Amino acid sequence: MTRTTGSAAAAPPVRSFRPLAGVLTATAVSVTGTRVSAIALPWFVLATTGSATMTGLVAFAEMAPYVLVKALTGPVVDRLGPRVVSWTTDAVSAVAAGLVPLLHARGLLPFWALLVMVAVIGAMRGPGDLAKSVMVPEAADHARVPMERATGLSGVTERLASTIGPAVGGGLVALLGPLAGLAVNAATFALGSLIIALALPRGMGRPAAAPLPGAVAAPSAEADEAAGSGGYWRMFREGFAFLRSEPLLLTVIVMVGITNLLDAAFVTVLVPVWARESGNGPAAIGLTAGTMGATAVVGSLIAAAVASRLPRRTVFFVGFLLCGAPRFLVLALGAPMWAVLTVFAIGGFGSGFLNPILGAVLFERVPRHLLGRVHALGDSLAWAGIPLGGLVAGASVALIGLIPSLLVAGALYFATTTLAGLRPEWREMDRHRARGESAAVEQGPPGDADAVPEPVPAHR
Secondary structure, eight states: OOOOBTTBOOOOSSOOSHHHHHHHHHHHHHHHHHHHHHHHHHHHHHHHHOOHHHHHHHHHHHHHHHHHHHHHOHHHHHHHOHHHHHHHHHHHHHHHHHHHHHHHHTTOOOHHHHHHHHHHHHHHHHHHHHHHHHHHHHHHHHHTOOHHHHHHHHHHHHHHHHHHHHHHHHHHHHHHOHHHHHHHHHHHHHHHHHIIIIISOTTTTOOOOOOOTTOOSSOOHHHHHHHHSSOHHHHHHHHHHHHHTOHHHHHHHHHHHHHHHHHHHIIIIIHHHHHHHHTOOHHHHHHHHHHHHHHHHHHHHHHHHHGGGSOHHHHHHHHHHHHSHHHHHHHHTTOOHHHHHHHHHHHHHHHTTHHHHHHHHHHHHSOGGGHHHHHHHHHHHHTTTHHHHHHHHHHHHHHHOHHHHHHHHHHHHHHHHHHHTTSGGGGHHHHHHHHHHHHHHHHOOTTOTTOOOOOOOOOO
């Protein structure tokens, strides 16, 4: 018998695509609503306050709880099970999101109350998003598909939702006002909760089971007891120790953390201010985001089909080169809309390859019983700068103006993604996969419970 690792688990006796379809559908609904809100909420704040700084403050109020709570709920997801965490947090988010347009319509929504509602949504979205992501490897086991294909399909789902969401959001805001977009966000949270609670097969998304020495991946009462016997902080420390021992993981976190901060500044403040000052209006926000999302879907589809045969490191950094600095530069130059859309389309195609690669590296290398807490900590550290993105961008626009802010942010994006690629840790992206594929060939075909590759050092 071989031990369970994050790279594989015992295949279920009957192949089923239902779990994967359920998780991807819930993810699509959730991301669509979030992208609608990402247009409606900043425009609502700009329309009611006229302040880029207050718009950045609202973005901070949502993302700071998102990052903090997500970091701390990894052990909770492992212990309670991702299914329970997903549908309950989405239900709470639906209530909080629905209160925003309701209270505003009744004249009962002062700015501080808006911040509270947004903070509740952010605090619930963190563990909810984590729980859906954690269920992807289990769903891939049920469907018996390679992990890169499962993460590629997850990337396609997110990108497709990221295309539909901004298009819907921009249209709703332009036609009916931002409150309509916020109401749609509440509805998608409620629908996502129902999908996870009712549509997934029984037994899907159970609490994590720690592997016992010499045991296979099949859950057991003894494994469940072992998984739940430690305290919360012991489980938290296990995840943190795992992350701390990984040089590549730390490099990824720093690089992605900086780019996430710049992306948050771009989406939450710089693009809305550009749309207002250029006279293009909220429809331009949806058009640019929708264009980028549409080509990202194409990139994700290609990644799902062929990523397992491509050099990860090369594709990863080319993708960042295409989707990073050019977006900032084209807006700063005041280019016509056709040029803006062209740059966004190319950037979207490159970005479609990023998350499938990162997701496959994470899922194939992290032990399954640590996945919730490791995923939570890694994501939260990488997302730590996102709450500051809107604040920094709002202050920067107020101090030096929109165009200098775009140029500085674009230069930082280019420097970050270029310099990080010079570090030697990135070679492990491809080296680990070669070892894993060799072990799989030597030990037997997928689905053989006694042919699980031996554990290897894990990277994100």
